[in-house]
Amino acid sequence: MPGGVCKPDQWFMMDQIADEHGNGTFKITTRQTFQFHGVIKRHLKSAIQDINRALLDTLAACGDVNRNVIVSAIPSLSKLHAQVYEFAKRVSERLLPRTTAYHEIWLDKKLVAGDALKDVEPLYGEFYLPRKFKVAVAVPPTNDVDIFANDVGFIAIVDEKGELAGFNVTAGGGMGVTHGNKKTYPRLGDVLGFCTVEQGCEVAEKIMLVQRDNGNREDRKNARLKYTIDRMGLDVFKGEVEKLLGYQLQPARPFAFDRNIDDFGWHTDASGKHHFTCFIENGRIQDEPDRDFKAGLREIAKVHKGTFRLTANQHLVVTDVATEDLPQIKDLLAQYKLDNLSQSALRLSSSACVAFPTCGLAMAESERYLPILIDKVEKICEENGLRNDSIVMRMTGCPNGCARPYVAETVTEPEILAILKPMIKRYALERHEGEHFGDFVIRAGYIAATTSGKAWYDKMGGEIANARLKYTIDRMGLDVFKGEVEKLLGYQLQPARPFTFDRNIDDFGWHTDASGKHHFTCFIENGLSFDPRFPAPHTLLPITGMPTSL
Known part of the structure; x- marks a missing residue:
């Protein structure tokens, strides 16, 4: 579902699938797709078949392949959105796996629509990519797709006539990190240069092929494109891409982003069509007290003549509403409180x-x-x-x-x-x-x-x-630090005297000191007491100073 664009009848089917096969809710993801929850194993195949009947699919939703291509929603620039959306569809189709396994397993070897089955992988080869691969398309000044967080990014460049001239190309972004493993880290992509619209699909393909042939296949945690670029060096990586292209990328053209959030509310584009961006908290489509969003969007899908756009920030745009249809759509939005934008900017x-x-x-x-x-x-x-x-x-x-x-x-x-x-x-x-x-x-x-x-x-x-003392000492050096302390004291510390430690655990049980007082150290696992007499867990200390009579 490139760009998160779906038709009303497809939305209606997703709503129905959530009820029939899932837990009655579904979620808009940050990759502009739908996510179902609570689908038990015996419903899995029928759910995937129903998704395909809606002429959507789950192919390449996971695995070491190119994932869903995401696109800026930009409701106020619908003409430009149409151009970048068509480009994203071509990129998605170019990088789509050709395996027949998906159809063999889930669709009983049947395609719902499209070409005949082709049992060949011209791009991915026998072993696919070292790791997943993500592509995004952004339209300045809005960076709602976080272009630099993707393996490949296309930043739309508009000419003086307002037409799409081409793209600045980025590579090497990625968010994934593994705790405690400093070989892993989030990375922002680098700008490689500029390409025309016609060159874009080929550029995406060649970047992916360089990653296919040079990515780390021994350590999956270090296999994303960002690590390949850091290991090869940006100039070497770019040179390999241009070698496969057979030409050099043009110098990057000026661009500027000023936000990475969605533009909520109503917008009217140059053609006179209207678009409304709804706030869907964390993308969850469900009915709950005072917010029957799922029911409301289902009713809108029954009458809406335009499309829906899922945003990369997990919200929803009701798009391409004709002026004559505005009253009906506005009434439904108001009835189900989908037009409520009184929330804080946070x-x-x-x-x-x-x-x-x-x-x-x-x-x-x-x-x-x-x-x-x-x-x-x-x-x-x-x-x-x-x-x-x-x-x-x-x-x-x-x-x-x-x-x-x-x-x-x-x-x-x-x-x-x-x-x-x-x-x-x-x-x-x-x-x-x-x-x-x-x-x-x-x-x-x-x-x-x-x-x-x-x-x-x-x-x-x-x-x-x-700013802790340990960093201060390391920065100053121990001798200089000690000298500063002794300068303030007005005298030098004596040489340290011999000492030794033999344990760093507690001495449990009873102990009697030289004065005849008795002390008992209790074992409290992890320092917590869950005695109902206490309003909250307490850290217990040794009970000390008890007289013999106690």
Whole structure:
């Protein structure tokens, strides 16, 4: 589903599949696709067959292949969207696996529509890619797809007539990280150069082929294109791509992004068609008290004559509404409260992956907890007059980064609310005109700027996190540090005297000291007491100083 564009009848089918085969809800993902939950094994094949009957598919939804090509939603620039959308479809088709296995397993060797089966993989070969591969298309000044977080990016360049002239090409972005493994890191893509629209598909293919032939096939955690580029060097990698192309990419052309969030509300394009961007919190399509979004969108799908666009920030655009159909669509949006955009800018800018309880990779909560956390951070923002100022907050349940948290401005846990409160207050008082929160916290020294993926671990947590005494001693040198201490003391410390340790555990049980007092050290597993007499867990200390009579 390139660009997240689907027809009303396809939306209606997805709604029905969620009810018949899943848990009654479905989710808009950050790859502009649908995600179903609660599909039990005996429903899996029939669910996939129903998706294909809607002329959508699950081919290349996972695995070491090119994934769904995502595209900026840009509701106000519908003509340009149509051009980049058509380009994205061509790229998707060019990089699609040709294997017959998908149809053999799920569709009983039958294609619902299209060409006859072809049992050949001209691009992927016998062993496919070393790792997954992601492509995005962005239209400045909106970077709602986070173009630099993708393996390959195409930044649309418009000519003086407002027509699509071509693309600046980026390569080497990726979010995934493995805890404790410093060979892994998030990385932003590099700009390689400019290509025409006609050259774009070939450029995407050749970049993928260089990754196919040079990616790390021994260590999957170090197999993405970003690591290949860092290992080969950008110039060498670019040279290999251009060698396969048979020509050099042109120099990159000027461009500028000013946001990576969605443009909510109504927009009218140059052709007179109307588009409405709905806020769908974390992409979850469901009915809940006071928010029957699933039912509302189903009713809209029954009468809508345009299309739906899923955004890479997990929201939904009802597109191509004719003027004569506006009253009906507006009434339905209002009836089901889908037109409610009174949320804070913080909430409108938030995003979360599904995490618990449905993702097998999850280590923590994400989608279910983020709204609760935003409730808390919203209060801090409102106290400082920032209700309508966007701060991009994203949360994921594991370091793979499906919600693209490493290019957000805050990735938070409840423990750091105390840190956020003074930080947000300073931002409200000291920010420069037009300065985003993420830029401010770097300028203010809360975090260190990351200039490349490999430098991600340097000064982890910012300059402030490197302010502990241990870093001061390492920076000054032990002798210089000791000298400064003795200068303040006015005398020198004596030489250290001999000592030895033989354990770092507690001495349990009873002990009697020289004064005749008795002391008992209890074992409290992990320091927690769950005795119902206490209102909360307590850390227990040794009971000391008891007289003999006790």
